[in-house]
Amino acid sequence: xxxxxxxILVLLLCAAAIPANAAALKVLATTADWGALVKELGGDRVxxxxxxxxxxxxxxxxxxxxxxxxxxxxxxxxxxGAELEIGWLPVLIQESGNSRIQPGSPGYFEVxxxxxxxxxxxxxxxxxxxxHPQGNPHVQLDARNIAVVAKALTQRLAALDPSGAQxxxxxxxxxxxxxxAAIQRWxxxxxxLKGVQVVIMHRDQVYLCHWLGLQELAAIEPKPGVPPTAxxxxxxxxxxSANPPRIIMANAxxxxxxAKWLGERIHAPVVILPFSVGGSAEAxxxxxxxxxxxxKLLAVLK
Amino acid sequence: xxxxxLVTALMALxxxxxxxxxxxxDDIASLRQELQALxxxxxxxxxxxxxxxxQLETTAAAAAVTQEIPQPPPPAPTPRSASSASAFNPSIxxxxxxxxxxxxxxxxxxAIGGFIPSGGEVGPGERSFSLGxxxxxxxxxxxxxxxxxLIAALSAEDEIGIEEAFFRTLALPRGxxxxxxxxxxxxxxxxxxxxxxxxxxxxxLIYQAFFGGQFKQDGLQVKWLAPTDLxxxxxxxxxxxxxxxxxxxxxxxxxxxTLFAHVGGDIGYSTSWRAGASWIDQRAxxxxxxxxxxxxxxxxxxxTGKSQTWAVDAVLKWAPNGNSARRQLKIQxxxxxxxxxGQLAYDTAxxxxxxxxxxxxxxxxxxxxYQFMPRWRVGLRYDALDSGTSKIALVTAGLxxxxxxxxxxxxxxxxxxxxxxxxxxxxxxxxxxxxxxxxRADGTRDRVFRLQYLYGIGAHGAHKY
Numbered sequence: 001x002x003x004x005x006x007x008i009l010v011l012l013l014c015a016a017a018i019p020a021n022a023a024a025l026k027v028l029a030t031t032a033d034w035g036a037l038v039k040e041l042g043g044d045r046v047x048x049x050x051x052x053x054x055x056x057x058x059x060x061x062x063x064x065x066x067x068x069x070x071x072x073x074x075x076x077x078x079x080x081g082a083e084l085e086i087g088w089l090p091v092l093i094q095e096s097g098n099s100r101i102q103p104g105s106p107g108y109f110e111v112x113x114x115x116x117x118x119x120x121x122x123x124x125x126x127x128x129x130x131x132h133p134q135g136n137p138h139v140q141l142d143a144r145n146i147a148v149v150a151k152a153l154t155q156r157l158a159a160l161d162p163s164g165a166q167x168x169x170x171x172x173x174x175x176x177x178x179x180x181a182a183i184q185r186w187x188x189x190x191x192x193l194k195g196v197q198v199v200i201m202h203r204d205q206v207y208l209c210h211w212l213g214l215q216e217l218a219a220i221e222p223k224p225g226v227p228p229t230a231x232x233x234x235x236x237x238x239x240x241s242a243n244p245p246r247i248i249m250a251n252a253x254x255x256x257x258x259a260k261w262l263g264e265r266i267h268a269p270v271v272i273l274p275f276s277v278g279g280s281a282e283a284x285x286x287x288x289x290x291x292x293x294x295x296k297l298l299a300v301l302k
Numbered sequence: 303x304x305x306x307x308l309v310t311a312l313m314a315l316x317x318x319x320x321x322x323x324x325x326x327x328d329d330i331a332s333l334r335q336e337l338q339a340l341x342x343x344x345x346x347x348x349x350x351x352x353x354x355x356x357q358l359e360t361t362a363a364a365a366a367v368t369q370e371i372p373q374p375p376p377p378a379p380t381p382r383s384a385s386s387a388s389a390f391n392p393s394i395x396x397x398x399x400x401x402x403x404x405x406x407x408x409x410x411x412x413a414i415g416g417f418i419p420s421g422g423e424v425g426p427g428e429r430s431f432s433l434g435x436x437x438x439x440x441x442x443x444x445x446x447x448x449x450x451x452l453i454a455a456l457s458a459e460d461e462i463g464i465e466e467a468f469f470r471t472l473a474l475p476r477g478x479x480x481x482x483x484x485x486x487x488x489x490x491x492x493x494x495x496x497x498x499x500x501x502x503x504x505x506x507l508i509y510q511a512f513f514g515g516q517f518k519q520d521g522l523q524v525k526w527l528a529p530t531d532l533x534x535x536x537x538x539x540x541x542x543x544x545x546x547x548x549x550x551x552x553x554x555x556x557x558x559x560t561l562f563a564h565v566g567g568d569i570g571y572s573t574s575w576r577a578g579a580s581w582i583d584q585r586a587x588x589x590x591x592x593x594x595x596x597x598x599x600x601x602x603x604x605x606t607g608k609s610q611t612w613a614v615d616a617v618l619k620w621a622p623n624g625n626s627a628r629r630q631l632k633i634q635x636x637x638x639x640x641x642x643x644g645q646l647a648y649d650t651a652x653x654x655x656x657x658x659x660x661x662x663x664x665x666x667x668x669x670x671x672y673q674f675m676p677r678w679r680v681g682l683r684y685d686a687l688d689s690g691t692s693k694i695a696l697v698t699a700g701l702x703x704x705x706x707x708x709x710x711x712x713x714x715x716x717x718x719x720x721x722x723x724x725x726x727x728x729x730x731x732x733x734x735x736x737x738x739x740x741x742r743a744d745g746t747r748d749r750v751f752r753l754q755y756l757y758g759i760g761a762h763g764a765h766k767y
Contacts, residue, residue: 052624053571053623053624055571055623055624055625056623056625056626056627057625057626057627057628059627060626060627060728061624061626062574062619062626062767063765063767064566064568064574064767065533065565065566065567065574065576066531066533066566066567066568066574068527068566068767069527069528069530069531069532069533069534069566069567070531072527072528073530083762086762086764087763087765088764088765089764091764091765091766091767094449094470095479095527095766096477096527097474097476097477097525097526097527098477099472099474099475102446102472102473104446126727126729126759130728225727225728226726226727227677253623253625253627255628
């Protein structure tokens, strides 16, 4: 009997704990990276749901019922923008019946407008592949971008949840200090990567190359979003045989077949990078993501 | 450039002319010299600017061609508009569709056996090459409270139809959304899906038999989404009933009501699902249809009465790790049941006999579409209908023989369809489909082979689940 009463009490305590949790700011992040960043900045004050995993192509996601349900109760949507999520996020927002997260509302935050995007096309024509008019949206692998986004996101969190403003500001400063130190550490550690010639898979590794000074020789995709044909791969073999890259970079979500095929022909190692938080066992958070990415790249140079 | 130089020179001249009045010839000469010097100075400066612009243009063009990464400044916040829709223009997109049809039977007299013809665009379509419906879509937010969408269908017969034209609320509280105008009803799963997003070239037989394709009417829809992690959506619609199986009656108020509920969620990262149930309550008044009498002569019959339809639907999608870009399996099925009670009139233009009529009809389909590698999908669909045994009082009373209603004979139409499509990009779909069609009213098997193309241009579309 006492055990029964005790379990009832535990249940009541749990129930009492739910409202406290329900008061947390509900955030729907489109990618694991923005989800991880919001967790860094919000701690216990935020309840984060991540719409996609590192093993998914964020451009090709279904507007799943589970995501519509999360959008319904979200206080804040954190999206990459620059049309990365254009195939599904507008549907979620439209179907959500949630006026707080409509574009233009404080509850809708886009990362891309905070940053300087690379590869803004000078010509908008889909014969050039699946190009994004506002620029390359795969911004997360330049660690300096994360710092910029963190600042803007801290302000947004504080505006949406004023009673926690102090907490966000403090966590934001703390994160910035740790992040700047980490950037210095990563840049020092990745110094041997400067000027190293690489072949990339899709143009989503461009920001990483740009930041670390990796020199991109070619992309396995002939045009963004267009998979390589056998003829194009043969052409790449011809082009790269004389001067093979030191590394062929693929992401956890990519099918590595084409990269491996090319690697065998031109005798270059293929490195599978996590690309996003959760893309490898080591990439548990944003710090882990960059540690692991740089470690994996350095490992093949040895 | 020459004209701007001239303007600058004239302006300089104008400024210098005013104090120059009344000066000596020497002064004028020296002024001329100064002016010439000024002109030369401008010419060189403009020349230098032109050269710089040209240089910038060529480097930009070169960058665009080679897709080389320019060396931009380090990341710095440059606030830009969060919206990509250009300056208040609605987002515009167009879908072009068309193809080729090969049938073994005459598609001109295609009708589903045992079911009252819907008058909709059903059947395999005309033989040989034809242009399908071209779809033109405009949409934008109107203000902070409403968005509006217009989708026009341009038919191959040079007609423009309003596929959908509706407003939708953006700012209702507590998970409510309202939609009004003309729109595809939220019943079932496929009813709301536009033709270009279908997984086969045509609709399943139940949609063709029960709604003449897709059910849409002019009306109002209210949806409510529950604040739960499980997706629970409830919806209600009311409209003028101006679509099969209802008819537009000369009456105020609601003429056709639909209620639906959808539930959905995830099973792990790889699987997602949605299931639903719908109820459609309608009235028909003189819903006439052309058929043949026992001598093969065309007659016009008509139904007046109540029509109620129940539908259940389920969809399941599976992709390893949820990465549908590589492989994906989609399984969907729907079941519909319809009850019609009222009066059936025979030969409305001639004999004009009319008596009680009662039918209980049902049907279902199950289909699977598998994307076995990026860009390639294969699909299999099975359709089945049960026409039931309609109770026609004119026949049971002995006034007419059952042969007077050849279209209402009791049959079980079925069909098997096989599909293969190739999607080189998100904007192109090329498809081949083969049907073994045992649904024809004349009881013969039709073998239908179809090729279809779908091209999307303009704004990048977003599709519902």
